[in-house]
Amino acid sequence: MNSAPQRDPAEPGATPQPVRTRAPERTRLEILDAATAEFSEKGLAGGRVDDIAARTRTTKRMIYYYFGGKQQLYAAVLERAYGGMRDAEAALDLDRLAPIEALRRLVEITFDHHAAHPEFVRLVSVENIHEGRNVMASPVIRERNAAVISALRALIQRGEREGAFRPGLDALDLHMLISSFCFYRVSNRHTLRAIFGRDGRLPEVAAAHRRMIAEAVLRYVRPGD
Amino acid sequence: MNSAPQRDPAEPGATPQPVRTRAPERTRLEILDAATAEFSEKGLAGGRVDDIAARTRTTKRMIYYYFGGKQQLYAAVLERAYGGMRDAEAALDLDRLAPIEALRRLVEITFDHHAAHPEFVRLVSVENIHEGRNVMASPVIRERNAAVISALRALIQRGEREGAFRPGLDALDLHMLISSFCFYRVSNRHTLRAIFGRDGRLPEVAAAHRRMIAEAVLRYVRPGD
DNA sequence: GGTCTATTGAACTCTCTGGTTCGTTCAGAA
DNA sequence: TTCTGAACGAACCAGAGAGTTCAATAGACC
Structure with missing residues (x-):
């Protein structure tokens, strides 16, 4: 229960837009953040x-006003979360590096993103x-994610041509091999910790996993x- | 879905009499099965x-009679599911095989059990x-599962001693490397199929993954x- | 047969929770 | 200033769903 912002009475003109009582975009984002956590x-x-x-600082009414319902809100949350992953992958330019280094980089980026965004993994x-x-x-989620495979496929071809990789590698399977470990150690961290007593979030454990x-x-x- | 165990004794053949017999153990198991699915x-x-x-063929009342409540029923379901995994692992005797073959066998058993028991993975x-x-x-779940690591640790030592494995391998990390892929391809099969359009349950795909x-x-x- | 108790079923209670109603306030246009 | 519509809040509602009540019955044991 946040105390309601008692509409700060007219700040002096120094600050551009200090406190806005009406802030639709901010309200929307605040709901999305809260829903992602929940x-x-x-x-x-x-x-x-x-x-x-x-x-949030707003009310349930606003959730229905902006998103229509629980189900649609969840869909919006999911779409944004997948977007973050896509951006991280798009950021690295695999073509600039030698195949082996490019692949190592891809693994590391994948590892780091999962480690940094457990909420994405859980969603x-x-x-x-x-x-x-x-x-x-x-369709947004589907299209953007398929792009990762194309990039990986190109990298595999290049590596194969240059003799850095062996022939016969499948892009999707390799992607799964990489993602599976990065995903699993986050998604299952509670049962892993409960059963084996090792906390995957400890820096030294995480570093060993990354290697x-x-x-x-x-x-x-x-x-x- | 309806696996009616046609074991009802005294069937006069003509009338499928809905006789209410006393079968506490069966009722308990039936509830457990239904809850596992749900x-x-x-x-x-x-x-x-x-x-x-x-x-089930019984009523909600019996769930509370035998298990106390939803939460306890879930706990019972989980405990039984973990038990199945433990049994599969205990069944194979790693000591009889050469290190490399023993490890390959462990991977295959792990793969097969996850593939055969998606409900365990989902739980x-x-x-x-x-x-x-x-x-x-x-404590039951925790103790039994820790045993897998002991077995793997022994195998690693043996393999290292015989020169089949390189030194410095960690049993728990290796277990995670194995489990992660076996788990992930089942746990995430729906999003994987939705995004990449490849169904992991197809025999040829599963075989490729296993290899x-x-x-x-x-x-x-x-x-x- | 008679008694006793572990099992069982139908119907009930009551809280939680997704979704809605209705009225209000703010900010900018005219 | 007045008007208009987007943005908002408090209270309400109806149905879902976890958990209970109470009596009945089957089978064991005498």
């Missing part, structure tokens, strides 16, 4: 619209519980045998 | 006690959404570099 913590069914509203887990219906329904998955992937693509 | 499909918050009851995903609270609270993770793990432990 749904990633409790899932779609477990998340409460009232609790999302309580996390994807939640979405899979719901059989991927919302991802299926969002391991890069090493495993590079060994996997290396020519020989 | 919770793995919809999660803990999304699962409905009424729906679980509807999946673990659900449990992680709930921050592993129930796994944490169940890939074994190859990747074996290359990772191999001496050299």
Whole structure:
């Protein structure tokens, strides 16, 4: 229960727009942030619209005003989360590096993004519980993500041509090999910690994992045998 | 879905008499099966006690009679599911095989069990959404699973001694490398299919994945570099 | 047969929660 | 200033869904 902003009475003209009582875009974003936290913590069914509203400075009414309903809000949250992942991947330019270094870089970026965004990982887990219906329904998510595979496919071809990679590698399978570990150590961190007693968030553990998955992937693509 | 165990004795042949017999153990198991299906499909918050009851031949009253409540029923479901995994791993005797073959076998068993038991994978995903609270609270689950690591640690030592594996391998990390891929391709199969259009349940895809993770793990432990 | 108790079923209660109603306020246009 | 519509808040509603009540019945044991 945030104390209501008692409409700060007319700040002196020094600051451009200090406090706005009307701020539709900000309200929208605030709801999206709150919903991202709520749904990633409790899932779609477990998340409460009232609790999302309580996390913001506005009310439940606004959620329905801007998003229409719980389901659509969840869809909006998911779409934005996938967008963040896509941006991270698009940021690195694989063509500039030698194949092996480019692949190592891709692994590291993937690792880092998952580690830095557990809420994204959890949302994807939640979405899979719901059989991927919302991802299926969002062309935006589907198209943008397919792009990663194209980039990886090009890299594989280049590496193969240059003799850095062995022939016969499949882009999608390799992507899965990379993502699986990066995803799993975040998505399952609670059961892993409960059962094995090792906290994956400890810096030294994370560093070892980062080295391991890069090493495993590079060994996997290396020519020989 | 309706796996009616046609075991009803005293069937006069003509009238399918809905005789209400006393079968406490069977009722308990039936509830457990129904709850496993419900919770793995919809999660803990999304699962409905009424729906679980509807999946059985008995009523909601029995769920409370035998398990006490939704939460305890979920805990019982989770404990049984983890038990199945543990049994599969205990079944294979790693000591009889050469290190490389033993490790390959471990990878394959892990792969096969995850592929054959998506409901287990989904339950673990659900449990992680709930921050592993129930796994944490169940000493049974924790102890049995820790055993896998001991077995793997012994195998690593043996392989290292015999020169089949390179030195410096960590048992828990290696276990995670193996599990992550086996788990991920099942846990995330819906979003993967939605985004990349490849169904991991197709036999040829599954076979390729099985070969890939074994190859990747074996290359990772191999001496050299 | 008679008694006793573990099991069982139908219907009920009551809180939680997604969604709505209705009225209000702000900011800019005219 | 007045008007208009977007942005907002408090209270309300209806149905869903977890958990209960109470009595009935099956089978075991005498």
